[in-house]
Amino acid sequence: MCALRRDQILPLAVGTVAAAALGTIPLHRLPRPLQIGYVVAPATLTAIVTHVAQGARDPRHRGDTDADSLTTEPAESAQETAPVTGTVVADEPAGTADEVEAPISTSWRLGLSLGLGALVAGAGVAGIWIDHRVEDALRSRGVPAPRLVMGLGTGVLTAAFAALDTDETEHGTHSGR
Numbered sequence: 001m002c003a004l005r006r007d008q009i010l011p012l013a014v015g016t017v018a019a020a021a022l023g024t025i026p027l028h029r030l031p032r033p034l035q036i037g038y039v040v041a042p043a044t045l046t047a048i049v050t051h052v053a054q055g056a057r058d059p060r061h062r063g064d065t066d067a068d069s070l071t072t073e074p075a076e077s078a079q080e081t082a083p084v085t086g087t088v089v090a091d092e093p094a095g096t097a098d099e100v101e102a103p104i105s106t107s108w109r110l111g112l113s114l115g116l117g118a119l120v121a122g123a124g125v126a127g128i129w130i131d132h133r134v135e136d137a138l139r140s141r142g143v144p145a146p147r148l149v150m151g152l153g154t155g156v157l158t159a160a161f162a163a164l165d166t167d168e169t170e171h172g173t174h175s176g177r
Contacts (some may be wrong), residue, residue, distance in 0.1 A: 012162050021157030024147045028132035039124035047117030054109040 027038065131150075138146035 008166055010158060011067045011165075015160040015162060017157045019158035021149045022151075023154030024151035025146060026131065026135065027128045028135070035128060039121050043117040043121035047113040050116050050121060051113035053110055054104055054112060057104065057142070 027035070030038070081098060135146050138149060143149055
């Protein structure tokens with residue numbers, strides 16, 4: 001791991017302290033309405049954002065003038081319109097400006113949104129369950145302040161992963177080495 005720049009130290013320290021402080025909160029001992037909010041709020045937000053983002057990608061909802069051509073006429077391939085000269089015209093590479101996305105069905109958008117929302121809700125429920133089990137395991141091993149240990153562990157893991165991510169993005173190691 002390389003040395004952190006000065007402008008990275010303060011956000012990393014604040015994030016680490018915040019994660020450590022949040023790690024000391026016993027999720028399983030929160031009142032039931034707060035536990036439900038802890039699970040439902042992120043799941044609902046995820047479902048809404050996903051649904052809106054998929055709608056923004058749909059050409060029918062962007063106001064594109066080419067959206068009508070998606071449903072009325074199929075596009076001809078480059079090979080069908082190429083002159084007969086003995087050469088094959090290659091298709092345009094993916095991601096060009098001329099490429100038009102296919103419309104996204106409403107049922108697909110709804111299913112994806114609900115599926116991701118359910119996944120986030122499941123992660124919230126699992127987080128509360130794991131929190132309870134880890135605290136019980138630490139207590140059964142005689143750790144005097146298990147929430148403090150859990151908070152410190154959360155802070156250390158947060159700092160390590162944030163520093164590791166900062167190091168990898170600076171050196172471009174995500175590029176498939």
